[in-house]
Amino acid sequence: MPSRGETMLSFAAVGCRYSRARWVFRNASFSIAAGSTMAILGPNGSGKTTLIRCAAGLLSPREGSVTRNAPPGYVPQSHGSAFAYTAFDMVLMGRAQGKGWFQQPNSSDRAAAGAAMERVGISGLADRLLPTLSGGERQLVLIARAMATGSPLLILDEPSTGLDLKNQARVLGLLRDLRQAGMSLLLSTHHPDHARAVADQVAIVQNGGVECGSAPEMLTESRLSALYGVPVSAVDYLDAAGRPVQTIVTGLGEPTNPVVHRPVGGGG
Numbered sequence: 001m002p003s004r005g006e007t008m009l010s011f012a013a014v015g016c017r018y019s020r021a022r023w024v025f026r027n028a029s030f031s032i033a034a035g036s037t038m039a040i041l042g043p044n045g046s047g048k049t050t051l052i053r054c055a056a057g058l059l060s061p062r063e064g065s066v067t068r069n070a071p072p073g074y075v076p077q078s079h080g081s082a083f084a085y086t087a088f089d090m091v092l093m094g095r096a097q098g099k100g101w102f103q104q105p106n107s108s109d110r111a112a113a114g115a116a117m118e119r120v121g122i123s124g125l126a127d128r129l130l131p132t133l134s135g136g137e138r139q140l141v142l143i144a145r146a147m148a149t150g151s152p153l154l155i156l157d158e159p160s161t162g163l164d165l166k167n168q169a170r171v172l173g174l175l176r177d178l179r180q181a182g183m184s185l186l187l188s189t190h191h192p193d194h195a196r197a198v199a200d201q202v203a204i205v206q207n208g209g210v211e212c213g214s215a216p217e218m219l220t221e222s223r224l225s226a227l228y229g230v231p232v233s234a235v236d237y238l239d240a241a242g243r244p245v246q247t248i249v250t251g252l253g254e255p256t257n258p259v260v261h262r263p264v265g266g267g268g
């Protein structure tokens, strides 16, 4: 594992576009150190996936430079189609990174794939064919595949898409553990709450620009309300263990009278 604080990924004045007519974004500059996480937020179509693909080396920047100090583990945005591999074989493909085309996986590759599945909590799916899995189960397989690479740098495009609350919590907990273990993570999300749960830094992609800062600085009510064009509030409450917690909600719910924030799981 790289030493804590070492730069794992950096963008220097990066610009990306698909056609001459329009830049998706320009002048993106940031770096991610070992043991830290950056979340990318932005409206639909603003350029989050473009930035993620550029970071993963799947798209070349039109200007500026991207530096990685390891080939990353990559989790693509989930999509419907899937080849008829077993979940285990899909995860094992994560071990192919850096190997020759015809090199067979060995026993340590199999052990790493099994360990990644166990870590993500999907060992029970090992023999299932991908087309028979639910969208959320497939998403967990893709996360395990990225982990099986053993790379200290993980790049994830909307990793919680399609996951139920329990699996969202599982994935967020896992990402936190990986950061704690010294890994570097870059993820895109539509959930400011998830960014708050796992990220030290936040990049906001909007109107052709990328603005970066610390998570507390970027995840304010006013910034998020302006970003999404809906009222956004930060709500304090006590969790089931009685700890004060803050969550981010859109102010689109029904008005209550009187307004009471009860602890989740607190009954009454």
Ligand SMILES: Nc1ncnc2c1ncn2[C@@H]1O[C@H](COP(=O)(O)OP(=O)(O)OP(=O)(O)O)[C@@H](O)[C@H]1O
Pocket (backbone or CB within 6 Å): 018, 019, 024, 042, 043, 044, 045, 046, 047, 048, 049, 050, 051
């Ligand atoms: N292959 C492509 N060719 C041309 N334009 C593209 C291509 N991929 C994306 N775009 C355009 O680039 C812009 C940014 O797309 P991108 O997928 O990066 O946005 P996003 O923020 O990830 O969106 P979402 O939240 O909806 O997933 C959009 O206007 C999109 O239409």
